[in-house]
Amino acid sequence: MKVKLWGTRAQVPTPHPNTQIHGGNTVCLEVQVEGTHTLILDAGMGLHWLGNDLLKGDFGRGQGRAHILLTHVHWDHIQGIPFFIPMLIPGNHVTIYGPDTALPSQLRTQMDTIFCPVPNFFLEGIGADVVVEDVEASDFSIGTAKIKTALINHQAGITCLGFRIEANGRSIAYLPDVEYLQEAHRQQVIDLIAGVDLLFHDAMLTSEEYPKHRGRGHCSIDDGIDIAVRAKVGRLVLFSHHPDRSDTEIDTILAACSGNGVAVDAGREGTEYAL
């Protein structure tokens, strides 16, 4: 299994000289499993650049197959979709999975002509074949990859999923947006991620910042470390960096994370993990 980071940033894309190392694109991961179509976790602005990369292969010839798994539909998790060029090429096939029966209409809304000049490929007859599926807390397989989902506490009123992907004896988990307001919230996550090799976890807020933001959907970085240790994960990747966080600040945060009983990386756009 190979995992590549195309977007690591929370909330809003942050082009800036100070975000060149860890990246300014909103969240998106590419997961390649041998013998299985391309898997994509979330569709922030990183998806555009992943799409351009995929065009060099089958997707450029209208023979690509991709599966996009969405945790939820806050803009920073879907805003790359209108600019995912493989969608405009007939013959490609893209399945989008998300946590809400209203997902098809939500994705059409994003491409309404009042907001978006790109042809609305969620309407019939434009571009790739697109299928949208509601997968609220169900387990399923895509090729040889086993996908496990769980409902995660994010923001009140928002249905948000976490994902675990297993293939060929290796595993990753993906929790870009999560807050732990009670032990039950922690237990849901620990059940989902127990023992994974690699965990991508919400790291938007430091422990100093967290109290001011309590109840708004994001935990602290220390919460992420605590969960990773309790769930005995192999490596924690700090993910969903705050839009105001510079590369230097992220490096400082990472340095303070050592010695906690789990290996920690700071998510960096362009990094590829081979498991």
Added chain:
Amino acid sequence: MQITFRGVRGSYPVAAPHSVRYGGNTPCLEVSAGETCLIIDAGTGICSLGKDLVERDQLEIHLLIGHTHWDHIQGFPHFAPQYNKNAHIRIYSLAHEDRSLGDIFRAQQQAPFSPIPLADAEAQIEFIELQDGEPITIGEAQITCHRLNHPSVTGGYRIEHQGKVLSYVSDVDLYGPILLGDGMKNGSPEQQRAWHRHLQKGALDLAHRADLMVCDTFFLPEEYKPDWGHSRPGDALRLGEEAQIERLALFHHEPHRSDDEIDAIQARYRKEAPFDLFASVEGLELAL
């Protein structure tokens, strides 16, 4: 009049190594007309501006929106004055026939897409719909909005203050053969000719003797697509000459255009232009 370029990139924000010098934030201009704080467009460039305005306690804000495609409004949910109870934000744009400007902004900022609905903003927010070609006064500035040839309902702005003129002509296909805006497309041939004349006169009125014209130059000649609603540097030069402008800012850079390519475009068209010309760069401040 003081102008600061906060976002100069078209279509979507570009956080990539090729665009570090010119900048990857989507359109936003900060314009100070004396004590009047004007902002043109709310692309991601508005995020850093919002923090500065709160710091400066400059909270009487007039936001002029050219049109409501994502790259021109996507920064607004992250605009700090929205979450300040002392702020008063007035948002202006051309009226749509079937949807109010407030509805469009509320649709962007609502569950499940946005964590904080617009209704929960602490600032006082007002929406003001403009009519094509009708002049208005905002604080110390005289402003006119003219319809442009671009999909949906798009307007450009002419801002006059103490005898100086800033002209914002984006997004637009200035001399294109196809009518692209809502309500333009299905008329008789005579109605369509009338629209073309009306749009070209509107662009000319926006630009007339401007001290600075900020103009959409998304395409290079060899890339031009007549159904997208964007112009080439040559189109901006033609309008600038007809309107006798002083200075041209190439704007709304194509997302994949690298810093070196923009340098080359600037050098090439500087030789052809009978007036001063530069490529818009994020962070640039200038005074008219």
